[in-house]
Ligand code: SF4
């Protein structure tokens with residue numbers, strides 16, 4: 082039997098093709114043309130930026146008693162800050178200070194969102210100045226857009242050259258001033274223009290900061306905030322429903338749409354947003370705050386000013402975009418005192434107290450003792466046992482001071498020779514010192530001894546250092 086199985090055509094189901102999406106890892110920058118706006122928050126910003134810029138450019142020119150008020154003197158390892166000289170030994174204070182700044186930032190961010198970014202961050206400050214110059218030279222937003230689209234001509238070349246020259250001058254002043262905090266500015270400026278600076282590093286750093294400022298504030302602008310700043314990425318973990326952030330009142334604004342000025346929005350089924358796009362045009366990071374809170378938002382509140390000016394023209398209540406909290410937007414009450422803010426405030430207070438205590442206990446004198454390696458001990462003409470040391474005494478204050486040197490240890494211990502020294506401000510003195518002990522009083526082969534150096538005028542200004550006194554052992 083030839084049982085043939087009939088072959089039938091079976092349709093094999095074809096699995097649906099997967100859609101493959103490709104994502105370009107490099108996103109080319111779309112130039113943002115920021116519209117200039119005036120308003121309450123813009124005034125705050127102007128005041129804060131002027132104060133900060135003024136401080137940056139002027140503080141290095143202040144001198145007290147011939148000493149630059151803020152001067153980081155790296156070659157001599159001294160840091161003169163507001164009349165006090167700090168040394169590398171004081172770096173622990175710097176660590177405390179950085180911790181205070183970090184907690185201060187967390188505390189402020191929890192309460193007021195990204196006010197640091199919007200009002201005080203150097204990137205914001207310098208970008209603001211560069212934008213201001215751009216607006217003065219190239220004109221308003223529309224004029225700048227038009228200028229960029231026109232082919233190169235005499236007018237465009239002149240405006241672009243003037244803009245870049247002005248940017249470069251501000252950047253150069255920034256670089257020169259920055260280096261002026263490390264190289265006395267009153268010497269740096271004339272030395273720079275007469276090519277008298279000894280170190281090529283000073284020229285290098287001036288040019289480095291000039292180029293960095295020009296690129297960051299002139300070209301990269303919001304790119305620094307969006308892609309380079311780590312703070313933008315983690316700030317949201319400090320936010321809660323009671324943090325003040327720039328927000329759009331969705332319930333009030335939607336549905337958005339254009340309407341006649343006198344028309345009642347409710348009668349045409351619209352909310353208060355007239356969809357004029359002003360809030361987007363003034364935003365330095367180019368976002369639309371109506372899409373909700375975004376990490377790109379630096380909290381500058383320019384959109385608040387822009388929207389308020391529109392609301393005013395429309396005769397609507399202000400505050401469609403405002404500094405508010407999520408709870409307020411949802412009609413609930415906001416609290417300032419909450420576990421998170423109390424925690425940060427307590428931590429900040431504790432660290433600041435510890436810093437103040439550490440600062441008040443900071444010694445203005447330092448002493449190190451080096452035992453001479455020449456011999457263990459020697460016997461002098463009186464038959465006493467002698468050990469030799471070198472005391473390294475540093476006057477860490479800004480005043481000349483007389484110091485008294487003493488030693489304590491077993492009975493009869495005393496210093497032979499000089500016990501009064503005078504040190505100029507910041508002077509380091511190496512003082513050879515011989516100490517003797519009557520061998521009849523020695524009950525041990527060696528002793529711990531303690532050197533003390535104290536100010537002749539104020540014994541509270543003192544420092545101590547330990548060493549060893551070696552001898553032949555108890556007399557038999
Ligand atoms: S959305 Fe508003 S607050 Fe945020 S960066 Fe833009 S203009 Fe500033």
Ligand code: SF4
Pocket residue numbers: 329334337353354355356357358359360361371387388389391401402
């Ligand atoms: S500025 Fe105000 S009214 Fe204009 S689009 Fe933005 S939110 Fe709407």
